[in-house]
Amino acid sequence: MPSTLPDGEPVPSTGQLPESALASVPGTPLSIYLHVPFCTTRCGYCDFNTYTASELGDAPGASRVGYPDAVIAELDLARRVLGDHAPKVGTVFVGGGTPTLLQADDLGRMLAGIRDRFGLAPDAEVTTESNPESIDEDGMRRLVDHGFTRISFGMQSVRPHVLQVLDRVHTPGRPQQAVAEAKRAGFAQTSLDLIYGTPGESLDDWRASLEAAIAAEPDHVSAYSLIVEPGTRLAARIRRGELPMTDDDDLADKYELAEELLSSAGYVNYEISNWSTGRDTQCRHNLAYWHGDNWWGAGPGAHSHVGDVRWWNVKHPAAYASRIDQGVSPAHAREILTQDQQRIERVLLELRLDTGLDPAVLTDRERSRVPDLEARGLVSADHDQLILTSAGRLLADGVVRDLLD
Template sequence: MDVETIVEQRGDAPARVIEPIVDACSRVDPDTGFGLYLHVPFCATRCGYCDFNTYTAGELGSSSSPESWLAAVGRELDTAAALLSPRRPVSTIFVGGGTPSLLGADGLRRLLDAVRERFDLAADAEITTESNPESTSPAFFDGLLEAGFTRISLGMQSAAPHVLATLDRTHTPGRAVAAAREASAAGFEHLNLDLIYGTPGETDADLHRSVDAVLDTPVDHVSAYALIVEDGTALARRIRRGELPAPDDDVLADRYVLLDQRLHDAGFDWYEVSNWSRTPASE
């Protein structure tokens, strides 16, 4: 089906919404499985460095809700399923955001069920959701495991309180570590922690502290990203006003080397620009 036909049949979405779906589906190899990325746009608060497609409750107003979003996702999946017929197995699902954990375990289960209703999942499908440590709990992780999720990615960013404050992160360093341990105790074998390095005010000692905290958890994967100052963000405005220094490229390079050496010494192998894993299975 072409874009015009789908727009006419659905009647609830313009061509600019349908075109990316058609384009993505056209590039799926008909003889292999494929991956799905599902974006949850909700956040409790907006982090100062973030320019992702996210919205707080105040920005959305009363007309939008997780319920209406789940219904919209179902319609997008219907379109993709029609374009990808006959059914092909989904090999990976990644739920990102935003803050997917704001949906709760039940909301994420319903999201996964919506995929299962329309697509076959490979027997060994990797199913990941990002989570903010502040919106998780032991019961949350129990519910995700029961729903069929196989991997958790937690946004830690730093173990230094002043760095988290600069990034406008609301969780404490200890909460991120506790969440990783709770996920492991629930039965998750594959866990990732995200770090950000190069934040204004961060020192080498701060980054060492962050790596120490990561290594004190049972994670088998680490993602570490150099801070990028995006136009239009609160962080960019603070730097422009002279309240904070801009990240220094040489410092970022040195921190990257520091991270790689620390993680390598701890048994993590670098396999992609920003990613390290303990085993090939955790890549």
């Protein structure tokens, strides 16, 4: 797969960060993301950095067997770069790809790599994503034994014809069964991921998916509108006229239905696309991103953020493994963010949350635009925080554009 990563500026072979970034390490929460790039098949809508066995072929370093060792070697690099003042890790998220294509013991070994190098906070949240077909109850129990506390299953839809358009290969009903198995296995939290707006999906189809997800009683539900990414198989089918393009009005109707049904079932919409049963079941790892905390992303294509520096690794597993074997940073490039860039990102991210944004982050000119947004019913100033209304969540990107200079 050709790289589409931005160029940025070069990263030292040691991975060393500037002092401005290192100064943030002692006083900022630290999270770790581990990317597992392997999938059994490629879903037609997916543009994530993932690879099937046929795509990887015999490329050196692309083996699942040797992959955990490469990730652990990058964790060694992270420990050297962040130094002795790095805090214990508060959240870990293993994403992909399909992390549970690796053996539970391999995932556990990577988690132990984090624990041994940084330590885990006593209440650390440790999540893995999973295709529900790729793991059974015994595998889940072994993950819990290794220290995983949370599992997120890709459900997407309950309707077979919708799953077919998405090229999803799991059996309808399996995600709900997997939630029950995860609870029996001892996971403290479970989550289901849904997608709405697939070509050919009716409002009743979407209602059925929501009702099935709610009936499974996960602690957390994510509902994302389908984004047709250039270069995907789905985009090609739409371009050829085989499928219709997504419709904004349809997406809005489905988002409103999600909020209606999920809130009626006791879920709280704490972020635009995420609902939880309470504050204690929110995804703390994602909150770390939205609050601008520090995180190190290990694995091919993984992104990291420490202080005022953001960087991203080379994409292909073979290129990643080659750099790790040479003892050099796998980073492709980085950018150093100005204070204003950091401020703008804070606006973009914190407005997504139900806790909102401190208006003091805005410039005087930006604050002068707030009354107009309030008059249009898009934001409210509640307890000195700027918070999107339900209408504002539907138009969040436009609200941000109208707000910022």
